[in-house]
Amino acid sequence: MTAVPAQDEKPIPETAHLRRARRPRLPSWVGLALPPLLISLGILAAWQIIVDHFELRAQILPSPIRIVTAGWSQADIIWGHALATLQVTAVGFTAALVVAWIIAVAVDFSPWLRRGIMPLLVASQTIPVIAIAPLMIIWFGFGLLPKVIVVALVTFFPVTVGLIEGFAKTDREAGALLSSMGAGRWKLFRYARLPSALPSFFTALRISIVYAVTGAIFSEYVGAKSGLGIYMSMQKNAFRTDLVLAAVAVTAVVSITLYLSTFLVERLVIPWASKERRARRGH
Amino acid sequence: MAIEAKTPKIEIVDVHKQFAVPGGERQVVDGVSFEVNRGEFVAVIGPSGCGKSTLFNIMAGLEEPTSGELKVDGADAIGVRENVAYMPQKDLLFPWRTIAENCALGLEVQGVWKLEARKRARDLFATFGLSGFEDSHPFELSGGMRQRAALLRTVVQGRDILLLDEPFGALDSLTRIEMQNWLQGVWAKHEWTAVMITHDIREAIYLADRVIVLSARPTSVRLNVEIDLPRPRELSVITSPEFAAIEEQLIETLHEESRKALELQGTLL
Ligand SMILES: Nc1ncnc2c1ncn2[C@@H]1O[C@H](COP(=O)(O)OP(=O)(O)O)[C@@H](O)[C@H]1O
Ligand SMILES: [Mg+2]
Numbered sequence: 349m350t351a352v353p354a355q356d357e358k359p360i361p362e363t364a365h366l367r368r369a370r371r372p373r374l375p376s377w378v379g380l381a382l383p384p385l386l387i388s389l390g391i392l393a394a395w396q397i398i399v400d401h402f403e404l405r406a407q408i409l410p411s412p413i414r415i416v417t418a419g420w421s422q423a424d425i426i427w428g429h430a431l432a433t434l435q436v437t438a439v440g441f442t443a444a445l446v447v448a449w450i451i452a453v454a455v456d457f458s459p460w461l462r463r464g465i466m467p468l469l470v471a472s473q474t475i476p477v478i479a480i481a482p483l484m485i486i487w488f489g490f491g492l493l494p495k496v497i498v499v500a501l502v503t504f505f506p507v508t509v510g511l512i513e514g515f516a517k518t519d520r521e522a523g524a525l526l527s528s529m530g531a532g533r534w535k536l537f538r539y540a541r542l543p544s545a546l547p548s549f550f551t552a553l554r555i556s557i558v559y560a561v562t563g564a565i566f567s568e569y570v571g572a573k574s575g576l577g578i579y580m581s582m583q584k585n586a587f588r589t590d591l592v593l594a595a596v597a598v599t600a601v602v603s604i605t606l607y608l609s610t611f612l613v614e615r616l617v618i619p620w621a622s623k624e625r626r627a628r629r630g631h
Numbered sequence: 632m633a634i635e636a637k638t639p640k641i642e643i644v645d646v647h648k649q650f651a652v653p654g655g656e657r658q659v660v661d662g663v664s665f666e667v668n669r670g671e672f673v674a675v676i677g678p679s680g681c682g683k684s685t686l687f688n689i690m691a692g693l694e695e696p697t698s699g700e701l702k703v704d705g706a707d708a709i710g711v712r713e714n715v716a717y718m719p720q721k722d723l724l725f726p727w728r729t730i731a732e733n734c735a736l737g738l739e740v741q742g743v744w745k746l747e748a749r750k751r752a753r754d755l756f757a758t759f760g761l762s763g764f765e766d767s768h769p770f771e772l773s774g775g776m777r778q779r780a781a782l783l784r785t786v787v788q789g790r791d792i793l794l795l796d797e798p799f800g801a802l803d804s805l806t807r808i809e810m811q812n813w814l815q816g817v818w819a820k821h822e823w824t825a826v827m828i829t830h831d832i833r834e835a836i837y838l839a840d841r842v843i844v845l846s847a848r849p850t851s852v853r854l855n856v857e858i859d860l861p862r863p864r865e866l867s868v869i870t871s872p873e874f875a876a877i878e879e880q881l882i883e884t885l886h887e888e889s890r891k892a893l894e895l896q897g898t899l900l
Binding site: 519521522524525526527528529530531535539540543546618620621623624627628 | 688691692693712713715716717719720721723725726727736737739740741768770771788
C-alpha cells in the first residue's frame with residue numbers, strides 16, 4: 349500500500365557521471381590554464397623580438413629576458429619586499445573582512461541602520477585614495493597602520509555590498525517556512541540568510557582580494573620602509589626599468605595566486621555551491 | 632484531556648483579511664468559515680489569486696486576520712505557530728543541506744539536538760520512498776522526490792495539523808498521479824489532520840474527506856462537500872459515477888468563480 353512509484357527517480361549525478369566517463373578528457377585545469385599561458389607566451393615572444401630588433405634601451409623598455417635575469421639577480425631582495433607587501437595585504441584584508449561582516453550583519457538585522465549606513469558606505473568610496481594615502485603617513489607614520497587602513501578602505505566596500513546583496517537573495521518564502529517552524533530573526537539568519545549569502549560573499553572576495561594587493565602596493569609607493577611599492581619607486585628613481593617591471597611581474601603572480609586561492613577556500617567552505625552549479629549545467 | 636471528541640480540530644469563524652495597498656485597502660478574505668475534524672483531510676480549491684495562501688498563512692499563525700476567529704482544539708489560535716506544520720508551494724529545500732539535514736530542519740529550529748533530529752527524519756525515509764538519498768543534495772533529486780522530502784520535513788515535526796499548499800502543483804501529470812496514489816497510501820496508516828490547497832479538482836476529490844470551494848477574491852466559502860467515497864481508494868475510483876457526479880458539481884462552481892476572477896483581473900486592484 350505504501351509502495352512508492354520508482355519511475356521518476358533518476359538522480360542527475362549518475363547520468364552526468366556516465367556522460368563524462370564516455371569521452372576521456374584532459375583535467376579541466378589544463379583546459380583552463382593553457383589558452384592564457386599560450387597567449388602570454390606569444391606576447392612575451394613578440395616583445396622580446398621587437399626589443400632585440402629595434403635595439404631599444406633597457407631604460408625605456410627592457411626585454412622580458414633582461415627583466416627575468418635582472419629580477420633573478422635581486423631575487424632575495426625582491427622576495428623580502430614581497431613578504432612585506434603580503435603582510436600589509438593580509439592584515440588589511442582581514443581588517444576589511446571583519447568590518448564588512450560587522451556592517452553587513454548589522455544592516456541585515458536593522459532596516460534603520462541600513463538606511464543610515466548605506467549612503468555613508470557609498471560616500472566612503474568617493475574618497476580619492478591618492479589624496480588620503482599621503483595624509484595617512486602624516487598621521488600614522490611609516491609603519492603598518494596607514495597601509496592597513498588604505499587596503500581596508502579600498503576592499504571593505506565590495507565585500508560589504510556582496511554580503512548585503514547575498515543576504516537579500518534569500519528566498520522570501522524561506523522566511524515564512526522558518527517562521528512557521530518557530531524560528532525568530534536570529535534563526536532565520538542562521539539557517540537561511542547566512543548560507544544563502546555565501547556564494548555572493550565569495551564572488552566579492554575574489555574581486556576585492558586583487559584590489560587589496562594593488563592597494564597595498566599603492567600605499568607603499570607613497571612611503572614605506574619595505575614592500576614592493578617602495579621597491580618599485582626606488583628602482584624607478586634609479587632608472588632601473590627592468591627591476592620595476594620585475595617587481596610588477598612578482599605582483600601579478602602574487603595577485604593571481606591569491607585570486608585562485610579564493611576558489612580553493614570556496615570549495616572547502618561551501619562545497620555544495622560548485623556541485624549545484626555543475627548539476628545545473630548537467631541538465 | 633478536557634477536549635471533547637466532538638470539538639473540531641480547527642474552527643474558522645467569519646475570518647476577514649484585508650491588506651493595505653497603495654491607493655487603498657485590498658479585501659482578500661471575506662467572511663470565511665469552516666471546520667476541520669480530527670484526522671480529517673480537507674482539500675481547498677479556488678481560483679488562483681483568491682486568497683488560499685493568505686488563509687493558510689492565517690492558519691499557520693504567520694498572519695493575523697483583520698477580524699474573525701481561529702480556534703484549534705477549541706482554544707484561540709490566532710498568531711499561534713506551534714499547532715501547524717506548513718508545506719509551502721515551492722519545495723524550498725536548501726541546497727547547502729543534504730536531504731536528511733533538510734528534513735530535520737523543523738526539528739532543529741525547534742531546538743532538538745542535531746543528531747537526534749536527523750535520526751528522527753531518517754527513520755521516515757523508507758516510508759517516503761527516499762531510502763539511499765539521505766546524504767544527497769536537493770539538486771540531485773527528481774521533482775517528485777523533492778516534493779516527498781518537503782512533505783517529510785513537514786510531517787516529521789510531529790505537529791497536530793499539516794497545511795499543504797499545492798504540494799504537487801509543480802509536478803508533471805504522471806508524477807503527480809503517482810504522488811497522489813502514494814500519499815493516499817501513507818495517509819491510510821496515519822492519523823494526520825490535514826488541509827491541502829490544490830487547483831486540481833480530481834486530486835481534491837481523490838484524496839480528501841471533504842472539499843471546500845472558495846469564491847473569487849474577496850474570497851468566501853462557495854461549497855463545502857463531503858466526499859463519501861470508500862477508503863482505501865483505488866485509482867480507478869476516478870471513473871466511478873459517484874466521482875463523476877461530485878466532479879461535475881465542483882467544476883461548475885469553480886469555473887464560475889474562475890471567470891469572475893478573470894474579470895476581476897481586468898479591473899485591476
Ligand atoms: N502582503 C500582501 N499585501 C498585499 N496584497 C497581498 C498580500 N498577500 C497577498 N495579497 C493579495 O491577496 C490576493 C490573494 O493572494 P494569495 O493568498 O497568495 O492567493 P492564492 O494562494 O489563492 O493564489 C492576491 O491578489 C495578492 O496580491
Ligand atoms: Mg497560493
